[in-house]
Amino acid sequence: MFFTKNVLPLSSLNASSCKASGTLDEWLSQWSAKPCTAVRIRQVPQRALKELFFCFYIFIFMADNFLEKRMEQYRAHSSASSNNKSKDSLATLLAKNRSTRGYDASYKVRIDQLRRIVAVNNKLASARNRQPLRFRLVTADEAQKVLPFIRMGAGLKELGLPLAGTEPNAFIVVCSTIEPRNSTYVDLGISVQSMLLQAVEMGLNGLCIMDFDCDRLAGSLQLQYSPLLVVAIGKSAEKIRLVDIKENDDHSYYRENGVHYVPKVVVEDLIIE
Ligand SMILES: Cc1cc2nc3c(=O)[nH]c(=O)nc-3n(C[C@H](O)[C@H](O)[C@H](O)COP(=O)(O)O)c2cc1C
Numbered sequence: 001m002f003f004t005k006n007v008l009p010l011s012s013l014n015a016s017s018c019k020a021s022g023t024l025d026e027w028l029s030q031w032s033a034k035p036c037t038a039v040r041i042r043q044v045p046q047r048a049l050k051e052l053f054f055c056f057y058i059f060i061f062m063a064d065n066f067l068e069k070r071m072e073q074y075r076a077h078s079s080a081s082s083n084n085k086s087k088d089s090l091a092t093l094l095a096k097n098r099s100t101r102g103y104d105a106s107y108k109v110r111i112d113q114l115r116r117i118v119a120v121n122n123k124l125a126s127a128r129n130r131q132p133l134r135f136r137l138v139t140a141d142e143a144q145k146v147l148p149f150i151r152m153g154a155g156l157k158e159l160g161l162p163l164a165g166t167e168p169n170a171f172i173v174v175c176s177t178i179e180p181r182n183s184t185y186v187d188l189g190i191s192v193q194s195m196l197l198q199a200v201e202m203g204l205n206g207l208c209i210m211d212f213d214c215d216r217l218a219g220s221l222q223l224q225y226s227p228l229l230v231v232a233i234g235k236s237a238e239k240i241r242l243v244d245i246k247e248n249d250d251h252s253y254y255r256e257n258g259v260h261y262v263p264k265v266v267v268e269d270l271i272i273e
Helices: 002-006 015-019 021-033 046-096 111-123 140-145 154-159 182-201 214-220
Strands: 133-138 170-176 205-209 226-234 239-245 254-256 259-265
Touching: 046 182, 111 133, 111 170, 111 182, 111 226, 133 140, 133 182, 140 170, 154 254, 170 182, 182 205, 182 226, 214 226
Parallel strands: 239 259
Antiparallel strands: 133 170, 170 226, 205 226, 254 259
């Protein structure tokens, strides 16, 4: 019982006590015998008082049942919607998390958005919990310090991606405080994928870029640590579709009629005996 449990002690408002006339009579007569400055209770007929209290009890019980039902509906609805949300949200984020090489130039990614994306990193696994990765945030005012040193879409060289006017204007340059070893690259993968999923959740997209001029980028941004990977971030201006393939089919991505197609090996072929 929502109301009686949360607002009124049930023991003080029990319907059976209403019917047990002795109890109520005693209580009423005690109550009406007490001096009252505002109203002369003694002058109110006891029968009218009883009826008034009975109506009050009925009202409380009706309100109680109504609120209880509403609470149950609310709990059922919120648990169902949170289940749905958590069930399809990862699938949706993963599907939307496509490597994007064309961005809406009118959309400038803000520094606070980059900070929010990088903030996922203090919740991630890291080999021996070393946490060697550091992140240099680059917004539109510094984009020219990065753009000349990165290469995008090597699989479609003839297109010269990114197309003029669709270049990314924000980047996260991931650096390592230690000489990279195998586990550093595992940390790197966990970090970058988590950041990209965060970006997608925020309505943005990104691209991992390992094809870049390390020394010139480090010099351009005056980095104190060696850069391992550049993540471009922005508002996508591309149409990208996934295509199922068998493991021995061609894996190359391609474009047709303005749509970028990305072949992905079907799950049955990913699982080995
Ligand atoms: C470690 C890594 C490095 C990558 N480096 C580049 C790169 O330098 N330039 C580029 O255009 N894409 C790069 N990509 C993006 C891949 O080409 C892309 O993941 C692949 O085409 C599949 O597309 P999808 O990410 O939409 O599934 C990189 C991806 C990964 C995981």
